[in-house]
Amino acid sequence: MILFKILQEFLLPSVFVFLLILAGLILLLKRKQKSGKILIILGVFLYCLFSISPISDLILFPLEKQYQPIQQNELDKANRLVLLLGGRESDVLRASEALRVYTANSQFPISNFQIIVSGTDSLNPQRKEAREVKEFLTERGIPAENIVLEDKSRNTAESAENIKGIIGNEPFFLVTSAYHMPRSMEVFQKMGTYPIPAPADFKIEKDYDILDFFPNAQNLKNTDSAFHEYFGILWYRLKY
Numbered sequence: 034m035i036l037f038k039i040l041q042e043f044l045l046p047s048v049f050v051f052l053l054i055l056a057g058l059i060l061l062l063k064r065k066q067k068s069g070k071i072l073i074i075l076g077v078f079l080y081c082l083f084s085i086s087p088i089s090d091l092i093l094f095p096l097e098k099q100y101q102p103i104q105q106n107e108l109d110k111a112n113r114l115v116l117l118l119g120g121r122e123s124d125v126l127r128a129s130e131a132l133r134v135y136t137a138n139s140q141f142p143i144s145n146f147q148i149i150v151s152g153t154d155s156l157n158p159q160r161k162e163a164r165e166v167k168e169f170l171t172e173r174g175i176p177a178e179n180i181v182l183e184d185k186s187r188n189t190a191e192s193a194e195n196i197k198g199i200i201g202n203e204p205f206f207l208v209t210s211a212y213h214m215p216r217s218m219e220v221f222q223k224m225g226t227y228p229i230p231a232p233a234d235f236k237i238e239k240d241y242d243i244l245d246f247f248p249n250a251q252n253l254k255n256t257d258s259a260f261h262e263y264f265g266i267l268w269y270r271l272k273y
Contacts, residue, residue: 041264045257046083050076080253086245089252090237092259096212102130103206103231108138110229112145113205115196117189117217118152118162123210123234128169130233131208135175148175149199151183151192189217190269193224200226210234212258216266223273 042048057072082088116131118124131148138146148170150163163184171177183199186192196205207228209217214232221228236255238245 041261044264045260046079047253047257050080050083053079081248083256084248084250084253086238086241086249086252089255089259092256093212093236096215096259096262097232097235097237100211100214100218100230100232102233102235103134103229105137107229108134111204111206112138113147113149113200113203114231115149115151115192115200115205115207115228116166117192117207117209117213118150118166119210119213119234121162121165124162124166125169126234127208127210128166130231132170132173132175134206134208134231135170147179147181149181149183149196149205151196152186153184189213189220189265190224190273193217193221193226196221197224197226202227204229206231208233210236210258212236212255212262216262216269219266220269220273 043052053072053076057069057074057076060066060069060072063069083092114131114134116127119127135146135148150166153162161184163182167177167180167182170180181199183192183195186195202225204227207214207217207221208231211232211234214230218228218230236258
């Protein structure tokens with residue numbers, strides 16, 4: 034799994050664009066002017082392409098269009114919520130959605146609503162993401178006893194397997210970023226669980242201005258996230 038994650042990183046746009054430009058510079062130093070210039074121009078072109086909003090959004094769109102934010106009339110379908118971790122920036126937005134579902138749920142006594150925080154950083158197990166999210170939620174009024182930490186899972190499949198052991202066949206709200214929700218739903222359903230999608234952290238912009246057609250590092254990061262998901266979906270379908 035670690036080897037796959039490393040290989041996957043090299044296939045992300047931000048990495049292979051850098052490698053193209055680096056290869057071009059090396060060829061220039063070796064006096065292979067034509068080949069070097071072609072690789073550099075190609076690398077710069079791809080960087081600009083992947084880092085403008087319309088292209089980044091176009092790549093994300095097939096992922097984010099599949100599930101919409103959960104509606105008020107759906108909040109009585111479960112009294113448990115699973116929050117998948119995804120890095121500091123995403124964790125705040127995902128935790129905010131979990132908080133919204135928790136506080137808006139009026140069909141169950143508050144003491145009966147449980148939030149399960151699932152995941153860990155497989156490349157940096159010393160990080161305490163789950164505990165940080167729990168602190169975020171308790172600081173905003175959710176009792177600590179209502180929050181369960183499942184901090185053993187290194188990926189979505191392990192989260193689904195471990196959540197199956199905790200929840201069994203009970204339905205639950207599944208909170209993750211919108212671009213990650215299609216893969217998460219597919220994996221959790223194949224594991225025999227009953228998730229109700231509650232996507233958060235939507236990336237696609239609705240309206241554009243002139244600045245959206247200039248390269249932007251956040252757009253390149255969003256493109257990387259989309260590629261990561263497409264590779265992940267392919268991997269899980271081949272593996273399972």
